[in-house]
Amino acid sequence: MPDESKTENPDDIVNRRQFFAKLGLGSLGIAAAGTAAFAYQFLEPNVLYEPSPVVNAGKPDRYPLDSVTLDVNSGIYIIHSQEGYFSLSAVCTHLGCLTTWKPELGIIACPCHGSKFAVWERGNLKPGDKIEGPAPKPLPWKRVWLNDDGDLLVDRSTDVPPLQRDSFVRV
Ligand code: FES
Numbered sequence: 001m002p003d004e005s006k007t008e009n010p011d012d013i014v015n016r017r018q019f020f021a022k023l024g025l026g027s028l029g030i031a032a033a034g035t036a037a038f039a040y041q042f043l044e045p046n047v048l049y050e051p052s053p054v055v056n057a058g059k060p061d062r063y064p065l066d067s068v069t070l071d072v073n074s075g076i077y078i079i080h081s082q083e084g085y086f087s088l089s090a091v092c093t094h095l096g097c098l099t100t101w102k103p104e105l106g107i108i109a110c111p112c113h114g115s116k117f118a119v120w121e122r123g124n125l126k127p128g129d130k131i132e133g134p135a136p137k138p139l140p141w142k143r144v145w146l147n148d149d150g151d152l153l154v155d156r157s158t159d160v161p162p163l164q165r166d167s168f169v170r171v
Helices: 010-043
Strands: 054-058 067-071 076-081 084-089 100-102 107-109 116-118 130-132 141-146 152-159
Antiparallel strands (some): 100 107
16 A cells, blocks of 8 residues: 655645756856856956045245245145255155154154254255165155146155256246
């Protein structure tokens, strides 16, 4: 006599088929979503959004003659000398500390390891040259120009070559 308890119910077979069909469709859906995510990443522009290296330092008359102004946010000095306007990086060439202007000494000094830099031309020293300390290089000059509105612009990404370090902006 057949054991009725082991006989498969046709409804169970259909249910199993439906289950595997849904499982297959689900797997295809997950694979399609993964492919779409990779395709989106591939097609999306691979751009790094950084702030512009060009700083608008405002009108030249903001800077009195013989002044050294530190722009902490931009890491630059705007200097108004007898020769004109120029800009120095405020980032120490030793290990990258932010330097400070010492008006009582007439120099730029690094608080980290004591490097000192010239601001004014003195003997053989040019603005930015190292006076003493472990810094291996002078503070770089940054390119400065006037825009059409008469604002001083500084390009932090462009160092002025050593032989052009007498190119001041004159107003
Ligand atoms: Fe300026 Fe070391 S970081 S002297």
